[in-house]
Each structure stands twice: as structure tokens, then as C-alpha cells.
Amino acid sequence: MPHLHLESFHPIALPAIEGDVAFDFIATSRGEGKESLIATRFRDREFFVLHKKSGEKDLLKSDKITRPSPNYLIKQALLAYAKHSGIAILDSNVDTAGENVHLKTHDALKSVDFFADNFPTDREVRVEVGFGSARHLLHQALLNPDVLFIGLEIHKPSIEQALKQITIQNLTNIMVLDYDARLFLELIPSNTLSRIYVHFPVPWDKKPHRRVIGDVFVEEALRTLAPQGRLELRTDSENYYRFALETYSHPAYARFEVRKNQEIAIVSKYEDRWKRMEKNIYDVTLINDFESPKKVLEGQFIFNETPINDAILPKLERQTFRREWGFLNTEASFDIREGGWMLRLAMGSFDRPEHLYLIVENGKARYFPTQPVRSSANLKAHILLNELLHG
Ligand SMILES: C[S@@+](CC[C@H](N)C(=O)[O-])C[C@H]1O[C@@H](n2cnc3c(N)ncnc32)[C@H](O)[C@@H]1O
Incomplete structure (x- = not known):
């Protein structure tokens, strides 16, 4: 993650502008473990730059929760803050290279609001959860130019890599989103998707509640899949495979198919590794047979007008x-x-x-x-x- 070690830290007068980066206010934690968050705006993104002590050093980096993608935005914000405050940088992992042209001109990278406001329904839509190296996502998009692919990933370098490849291969039918797949499905209208791919998800053997697939995810997958739509899990993990079978066996759920060591046209980096280790690969595909009711959610995220004391x-x-x-x-x-x-x-x-x-x-x-x-x-x-x- 991009960071700078500064000689010292002093908050600048705010609001302030440095180049294209705007700093609005600074919030400092109350109680133990002091950290400061500097509200930052760059392009159309808002996020926090975080300052905290790291041993004797002053560390400036991005706040995890609000961290924007691509990393270029954070790098520019860190450098802009250091420049504006006139504090010397002791060391850093922030390169001063220009912006990656693939990322700058990219409109495949969408925000969650884009989907919340107007989910695309003008053509067949497939979702890939945790696309990693994006080999499968790119392969499918090339093969099916009339289908829209939405790729979800929470690992920023994978997102940047995918965007680069989308530009190089001139693909116009992929949208990429930096967002947790388990939350994203809730935004999708019912009966919309033809496929959801979950290939080699993190097994989380010690923390199964963190797995992508779980009761609520499967419920939402079945709601968002059109009739005959498929949730395709591919995994090398015996535990995940058994867990999926158990989850899918819930009486209210639809049909599923299981295949072992099935070859597919495109092999991901993970699959390559597991194959070299001669591990078994399982495909567990859940097929939706039903039309789901429209999802209606009442309420807005609006606060009362009465002033807060x-x-x-x-x-x-x-x-x-x-x-x-x-x-x-x-x-x-x-x-x-x-x-x-x-x-x-x-x-x-x-x-x-x-x-x-x-x-x-x-x-x-x-x-x-x-x-x-x-x-x-x-x-x-x-x-x-x-x-x-x-x-
Ligand atoms: C083991 S990798 C597999 C990547 C790729 N599907 C493949 O087959 O090579 C799992 C990927 O899922 C992503 N991931 C984990 N949890 C996720 C979630 N809740 N939403 C979206 N992506 C997630 C991780 O960042 C990681 O890149």
C-alpha cells in the first residue's frame, strides 16, 4: 500500500488545494492510539489520508475503509499533502511515475452507485466474483461480445491489472467494480443474471463466515439469477466443496450439478498451481429454476432535520x-x-x-x-x- 514516512507531521490549514487535490478537514481520534484522517477529494473520489505514528516515524498512507482505486489517486494525494505542508519525506514506496494511461482513460471501472442507480438490463449480464488475474473474465468477454460482464474484486492490484488488459484487448463489454460481492448482489434486480462465476474463492477454513458463498449469498444469487441461470463454483478445496454441497442441499434451494476434474478452456493462475500439485478440482453448479418476486426495499438513508446535539x-x-x-x-x-x-x-x-x-x-x-x-x-x-x- 502506498505510504510516506515524514520527518514530522503538522496539520495544514484547511480547506486547502494542492494541484488537483483538495483537502477539506482533519479529524483526530478521541482517546487512545491517536490517528488523524484528512478528508481528501481528487477527481470525483472522496477518501481519507491517514496520519499515524509508526514507532518514531510519522506515517502517511490511505485509510483502509475509504481507499480509492486506482492507487494513483492515493499516491497523488500523499505527495500533494507532503508538498503543501512543506515537510521532508524520509522514505516512501510511492513512485513519482505518471499515471498509467490504461487506468486514466478507463471507463470500465464503475462505482457502486452506478449499479445502484441504474442496473444495466439491456443485454445478458454475467457476474464474476473475485476475478483475480482476470484470465477467465477476459476470456469470457472475448468469447461473448454481446454479453455484459461485471467483474467484482476487492484486491486493488488485480483491478488495475484487469483494466490494463481491457484496454489492450479493446474490450467494451466488461465493467469492473471494487466491491465486496456479498454486498453487491443486493443491488441487482431480481431475475437479471444468466451466470455468476465464483472460481477458486478463498477457502477461509478457520473463518468460514468470511466465505463468499453462504446462505444469504445463495439466496441472493437465486433471486438475481434468471430462470435457468447458473451459479458456478470451481474450487480445489475439499472443505469448500463439501460446504457448498451442504449449503445447496437446503430444501428450498434449486438443482445442482457436481463435476470432478473437468477441463475448461481457460485456466487461472490458481488452477495452474493446484493442477501442478495434482489436486482435485470440483465444479458445483447451482441452477435456478424459478422466477423470483421483484425486490422492494422501503426507506432512504436520510437523517432527521432536527439538529443533532x-x-x-x-x-x-x-x-x-x-x-x-x-x-x-x-x-x-x-x-x-x-x-x-x-x-x-x-x-x-x-x-x-x-x-x-x-x-x-x-x-x-x-x-x-x-x-x-x-x-x-x-x-x-x-x-x-x-x-x-x-x-
Ligand atoms: C484465490 S483468488 C482466485 C482468483 C481467480 N478467481 C482465479 O481463479 O485465479 C480469490 C479472489 O477473490 C477475491 N475476493 C475475496 N473475497 C471477495 C469478495 N467478498 N468480493 C469480491 N472479491 C473477493 C480476492 O481478492 C481474490 O483475488
Whole structure:
């Protein structure tokens, strides 16, 4: 991850602009383990640059939750902050190379709002979850020019690599999204997808709740798949294979097919490795047979107009509110030097929590960097938060 070690750190006067990068405010954590978050805008993205002490050194890097893609945005923001503050850089892993032309001109990289506002339904749509090296995604897109492929990945270097290849191969039928697949399915209208590929997902043997495939994911996959649509799992993990069989065997679920050591036209890096180790490869395909009802979610992420009293903050700090639909956790709290305060939140369903910030300025609240995904658990968590903020 790009970072700079600075000779010292001092917050600059804000708001400030350095080149194309704007810095709006600085929020410093309350209580132990001081860290500062500098609200940054670059192009159409908002994110935090994080300052904290690392031993004797002052470290400047991107905040994990709001980290934008591509990395170029972070690099520019870090360098812009150092330049504006006039602080010497002791060492860094930030190269000063220009922007990768493939990424700069790319419109295949979409934000989650793009899909939330207007999910594409004008042609056949297939989704690949965790495309990694993107070999399979690119291969399928080349083979099926009339199909739209949405590639989901949470590993930024893989996203950058895929975007580069999309440009080189001049593909116009791929959209790439840096987002957790388990949350993304909730945004898709019912009966829309023809396929969902999940190839070689991380097995998470010690933390099975972190697996992509689980009861809720399968429910959402069946809802979003059109009749005869397929959820295709390919794995080398015996544990994952058995877990999928168990999950798919739930009586309410549809048909599934199992194949062992089936050759496919394109072999991913992972598959190459497992084949060299002579591991078995399993395909477990779930087929949807039903038309699902339209998904209707009531509610908006809007806060009450009544001003929020700052005295509420100590009552909200570092609390977990558990409910039967999920939870709301106020993980950390911050004072905003320019006025107001902020909470780092985890919210929504237990197995697919959303991580983001809540900013309260002049008695008004807003989410940062974007609103939560419109899932039923997130909407319920929002209602709870709204009530708590207003005492
Ligand atoms: C073991 S790799 C397999 C990559 C590729 N499918 C292949 O066959 O080579 C798993 C990939 O899934 C991604 N991933 C893990 N959890 C994810 C999630 N919840 N949403 C989207 N991608 C995820 C990881 O970043 C990683 O690149």
C-alpha cells in the first residue's frame, strides 16, 4: 500500500488545494492510539489520508475503509499533502511515475452507485466474483461480445491489472467494480443474471463466515439469477466443496450439478498451481429454476432535520447495538478540527457488515465517503442510528 514516512507531521490549514487535490478537514481520534484522517477529494473520489505514528516515524498512507482505486489517486494525494505542508519525506514506496494511461482513460471501472442507480438490463449480464488475474473474465468477454460482464474484486492490484488488459484487448463489454460481492448482489434486480462465476474463492477454513458463498449469498444469487441461470463454483478445496454441497442441499434451494476434474478452456493462475500439485478440482453448479418476486426495499438513508446535539457523542462512542436483523457498531470516534465530529461505523448484517464513516457538522449528519448499500439490514441500521443521534 502506498505510504510516506515524514520527518514530522503538522496539520495544514484547511480547506486547502494542492494541484488537483483538495483537502477539506482533519479529524483526530478521541482517546487512545491517536490517528488523524484528512478528508481528501481528487477527481470525483472522496477518501481519507491517514496520519499515524509508526514507532518514531510519522506515517502517511490511505485509510483502509475509504481507499480509492486506482492507487494513483492515493499516491497523488500523499505527495500533494507532503508538498503543501512543506515537510521532508524520509522514505516512501510511492513512485513519482505518471499515471498509467490504461487506468486514466478507463471507463470500465464503475462505482457502486452506478449499479445502484441504474442496473444495466439491456443485454445478458454475467457476474464474476473475485476475478483475480482476470484470465477467465477476459476470456469470457472475448468469447461473448454481446454479453455484459461485471467483474467484482476487492484486491486493488488485480483491478488495475484487469483494466490494463481491457484496454489492450479493446474490450467494451466488461465493467469492473471494487466491491465486496456479498454486498453487491443486493443491488441487482431480481431475475437479471444468466451466470455468476465464483472460481477458486478463498477457502477461509478457520473463518468460514468470511466465505463468499453462504446462505444469504445463495439466496441472493437465486433471486438475481434468471430462470435457468447458473451459479458456478470451481474450487480445489475439499472443505469448500463439501460446504457448498451442504449449503445447496437446503430444501428450498434449486438443482445442482457436481463435476470432478473437468477441463475448461481457460485456466487461472490458481488452477495452474493446484493442477501442478495434482489436486482435485470440483465444479458445483447451482441452477435456478424459478422466477423470483421483484425486490422492494422501503426507506432512504436520510437523517432527521432536527439538529443533532453534540452532547450525544460520549453516549455513542465505542458501542455495539445488536438486533435480530444485524448490528450497529461505533468502532471509533474523532473530533473534526474545523468543527464537528465523526464516527467510524460497522453496520448491517453480521456476515456482511458495511464499514464507513458518519460525519456530524453543524448538527447535521452525513455518511462518508458514500451512503451504505441499500440492503434491508443497512436500512434498519440506519433507522437505529438516526434514532440514537436524536436521543
Ligand atoms: C484465490 S483468488 C482466485 C482468483 C481467480 N478467481 C482465479 O481463479 O485465479 C480469490 C479472489 O477473490 C477475491 N475476493 C475475496 N473475497 C471477495 C469478495 N467478498 N468480493 C469480491 N472479491 C473477493 C480476492 O481478492 C481474490 O483475488
